Amino acid sequence: MANFDVSNAKFNREIRKMEVTDPCHADTFNNVFKTLINNDVALNSQYEDCVKKIGNIKDLKTTNKDNLVSALNEVFTSADNGKKSIYNSIVGKKVTPKSKDFKDLTDAITDIKLGQGTAQPSQVLKGATFTNDTGVVQEGNIPVIPFKQISPS
Structure with a gap:
């Protein structure tokens, strides 16, 4: 039994309709089957090409x-x-x-301003924060000296 060659399958919109007057010869049926098989191969090839081009929908995130x-x-x-x-x-x-x-x-x-001013850590009390033109929040480093009460003598 021979096989159909589907190496160059092309889609064909016209498929011969069998008539009651057709002879029951294999060539009559084989031509119809060949067209159907070639159409199947061509459509599957087109489908695979589409999946390659657009990707598989199941792979969407x-x-x-x-x-x-x-x-x-x-x-x-x-x-x-x-x-x-x-x-x-x-x-x-x-x-x-x-x-x-x-x-x-x-x-x-x-247009967002990063920071403004010219203060430096040596000009701001320790524990206080500020920004200058760098836009980075910084902390002052001037030591805080507790006050002393001085009583007149």
Whole structure:
């Protein structure tokens, strides 16, 4: 028994319909079977190509893996929530971005003042904190000397 050659399978939309008047010869049936088998191979090949190009939906890191639109909506919602969080953090630093677009958020971040002033640790009492133009919170190092009550003699 011979096999069908499917090495160059192409999809064919036309499949011959068997007629009651067709002879019951193997060639009549084999041509129909060959078309069906080639279609199956071609469709499977196209499916595998699609999976390679777009990836397998089950590999998504989203919660919803059964529907691509829902998965993308989940990604959009996550990004939108992140942008809102960044926006609120920037506003907490007394700068208001023009919008929640990434460009406006990054522009606003550059407007945040790191710190102001020229004080140095040697000019601030120990235990007190401050920032200067470095923006880093620092602690003073001038020792705190307890006061003494002096009574007149």
